[in-house]
Amino acid sequence: MTENIIYYGYITWYNTERRFGLVKTITGESFFFFFDKNEFIKRKREEGIRSYHEFRYGDEVEFKIRQSLKDNSKFEAFDLRFIKNERVDKLIEEANVLNSLWGYLQLINDKFFVKHISTYTLIPLEISAWETDLGIIYHNRINKKVNFRLTQTKNTNKLKAVLTDTIFTSDYCNLKSALNSEKILQATITGRNTQGFFATIFDGLIEGFILISKKRDNTEMLKYRHIKKGNIVDVKIKYIQHNNKHVSFTLFENDTM
Structure with a gap:
């Protein structure tokens, strides 16, 4: 067989973790x-992929x-x-039309x-990371029919799914409600670094971070300079991370300290 001939076919098996297949x-x-x-x-350099x-x-x-690189x-x-x-x-196509899809849960x-x-x-x-009752939702339903939806449909290389009947902790439900309603919350400053402040809400149960904008004027600099560990500040929830229990806050604009 010559290495210059182009063949056509389809993938019959692929190990995503070790990146080999048939x-x-x-x-x-x-x-x-x-x-x-x-x-x-080489392809990245020559073809710009x-x-x-x-x-x-x-x-x-x-x-x-x-010829195989390991076995001639x-x-x-x-x-x-x-x-x-x-x-x-x-x-x-189905995901863009239907609210949810059906499949079989596999481990x-x-x-x-x-x-x-x-x-x-x-x-x-x-x-x-905010889900609860994982045994009921996942482990007890292996190989059983479940309802799911895709997290996005634009990038087929990064397709992921979530079940539609997941159960979240009460803390997450409270956070989600505050995010959707843009509720002002009181946060306690617990520390800082060069990028912003560490803070907690809900009596210290939820940890988060207040990111300081890199494009800040002198007025903002003065306000940030006076924030100390132990201060209580007004914040809004900006983003809730799902791969870990971390929350991003923004200082409420009318906050005066």
Whole structure:
């Protein structure tokens, strides 16, 4: 086999963590492939690509074949280039029309996924640090039918799903309510660094951070200079992070200290 011939096929299996898998040609031959960092750097330099495509089952690709770098008696695929994935396209189409989708909850390598019923697309689940009753919602429903939605549909390389019946802690519900209503809260300053102030709300139960704008005038500088550890300030919630229990605050504009 010559390395200059371009073959066409589709991904039949892919390990997202270790970045290797199997690709089958349109004539039925299967070849092993893996993520080659040097190959990616070369394409990035010559073709200007910015990110590596995360392959998934059903991806239609073009590729080349060479002798295996580890076993000269075998051949492997390399220089894989994504063409399309009709299964993912159909999933996105459904997600943009329907409020939620159905799939089967699966646990793979200690990580939760949902397999879309109609396209068999496997999507990683995003589990918030604010969720509770994980045993009931996740562990007790492995391989069972669940309702879910996609977190976004613009970037197919970063598809993630969330279940529609997740249960959140009361702290999160209070935070979400305050965020939506733009409620003014009292925060206690617990420390500071060069970027802003550490603070807590709800009697110290929730920790957060007040980021100081880099484009601040002299009036703002004077106000920030007087803020000390232990001060009580008025804040609004700016953002609630889900990968950890961290909250971003903004100082209330009419705050006087």
